[in-house]
Amino acid sequence: MSDSVDILSTLKLVYTIYALAAISIIGWYAYRITRDGESKGVVRPVYFWSYAGVLVILGTGLHFLTFNVVPWVPMDLDRANIKAEKTFKIRYEKHKIDLDEKQMQVPCGKYVVFDAYSNDLTYGFGIFRQDNTMVAQMQVVPDNGNDLMWIFHKNGTYNIRSTEYSGPKGSQMIIEDAIVVSGCQEDDIRSMR
């Protein structure tokens, strides 16, 4: 089951290839436009409309792709109808993160919900590995519901960090080793203690 590392490394590869291609196209164009030569072929409307069609497919296709490939998308959209094994309550107040369960014990392969509540400012709830890569995050908007349903497939110990700016006092809101996942066959090698 893919996790954020898989998704983001794919993004890095695909986007780098695309960026290099875009730079090359403009570079090639800049070279060609200063040269003599026939330019009639490029202006046919069929090229234009085909190109517009490709943009439509890419723009909408990305979302169909991620719905089917990124495991947390259908889960997030349907979370109101999925029963969670455990719900962890997290309170944010005066730039402190307070956990009901001081070290959240998460069973492998089961749906859990992180239910965060703030009664003063906007914060963020971010789950990070020991190597600082992000597992997931959500905003924590005051006096509103902020629930993140997640499922872990690898053992590991994770930190929590506020991912949203809440003023200078909130710049280092971190709880180390806040989440421990156990019972999986595979370890998250980026997040073992």
Add this chain to the structure above:
Amino acid sequence: MSFVKALIDGNEGGLKHEGMTPMQKIAMRFVVIGLLYYGLAALEGMIMRLYEIKPLPFIDESHFFSIMTVHPMVGIFGSSYMIVFGAFLFLTPFLMKKPIYSLKLANWSWITIGGGTLIMWLAGFIFSYAPLYTLYWPLPADMQQFSAIGGIVYIVGVVGIMIGTFFYTYNIFKTIVYTPKGWEKQPSAALLRSALGLTAIANFFRRKDTEHLVPLPIAAIARGTIDVGLNAIVIMSAGVLILIYLVGNGLFGMDLQHTWVDALLYKNMFWWGLDLVADGLVLVFVAGTWYLLAMMISGKDLYMQNVARAALFLEMVVSWTVWSHHLMSDQGQSNFLKVLSGEVVTALELITQGIAVFITLTTLYKAKPIKMSNELKFLLGGILGFMLAVPAGIIQADLGMNRVLHNTQWIIGNHVHVAVLVGLTMTLYSAIYVLFPILTNGVKLYSQKLADAHFWLHLVGGIGMGAFMGMAGIDGMLRRTIYYNGEYNTYMILAGICGAMMMLAFVLFLYNVIMSVGLKGLFGIYKSSKIDTNDCIVEQKDN
């Protein structure tokens, strides 16, 4: 010619400000202040770049974040708005072939926007007011972290900027529709409907051809300016709300509760407004500028002109509906809005901007061979910037990707700064190089070598900085955060080098402009014009 003489008098005589019309002076006043504020934003940016490598001992955290608060405001309003408004207040009468509606209002625009930006900046510099430009409720009214007076000064500055913005908006639309004294009555309603695209829409459904009453760039200016005005209303509303709490709680010791305003609703309204800038006027103005530049550089009509006009209209309407892509990670936001507004209609921006790229490049290609001038170089750089930044934006406006990209350096690096610094800024530089001879009555550029250095340093620096910030974001580096243990040092050092390249590019450009125009000419821009006319340039004849 000695260096000092060239510095004072300019290149080959420099700018003869006595021969400038009031309109030329007004445009240059906007552009000069806009460029100076760009320099300020670049300086602040470099301070933050250094801080992200290693926190600087003489700047404490609250000041770091107050720099971060004013930086986008200086960049967006102090710099970009100023340059764009100056150019469009000149171009609208120029292309409509009629005098501007009000020189006075145009002058008051740069004064209030420039002055408002300075006041807003002082709130950060003196009072360390640091809620960030996002102003997430109730942080801007948080008396535990910020002083009431700092917040009030900030809001006063922002109000000044918005008043100048309203002046610009009114002046642009009045110029399009009004009848100058002594002229035959203009078809005002028809002109406005044509400028906004309403006539074309109506005729499309009536299966009629449309005769366009305004040139294509005016259509872009008009449609983008609708978003300028609407955004100013939203920003003013947020400002008034914050002011109520700052004055009430901060100055009068009242007990106004932040819970009386729902933070999620506020965030929705705020982002609806701000997306009119980022996903509305920026894209519409940039597309319109590309079309104008393509036509001026190639000397040809725009390829697929009617589609270009339709895309400008579509982009304006789309900009009113996309704001939820800023709330993809807000779990209180409904799935319906996240998918429809955040993903589906946002994807339309790939199409509208992608079409603009194709149309511009095709228009130019039809005229080949074309000399690789400064304006063409920077235009291609601007197009490349949006080719990189728009797909990055579409990627992050996806429910799956947003979960792991939101609030990381990917957003602010790969997307925002590549869009703003490479896409928008290089487009503006292209416009500046094209308008420079028109606004200065033919002043010759001091050094082509400096212009070349400006181009390459800015392009490579801009793309490089975005790339390294983006890669750090993929590795989990957050935005709006200070890292004390050197966790992302390598990326931040590389991003810092690229930032320094852009800083150097700007310094070289500024030097080149000053040596071309001369200090006498530069200061002369702010003296009253000796020519009594509302026309843009002296040769322009009334109808």
Add this chain to the structure above:
Amino acid sequence: MKYFMIITLIIAVAVVALFVIKDNDAFLLTAIAAVIAGFWYAVFQIPKEEP
């Protein structure tokens, strides 16, 4: 002056709305629908252009 009054009124309505409205979705959808409907109304109000 007329436009100054209209803009002030819109800002005042927006600020009051922030205090009064509690249902996010209903408000936003109504507002968007109103903008689009207003635009559509304006389009179809355009009289036939004189040649």
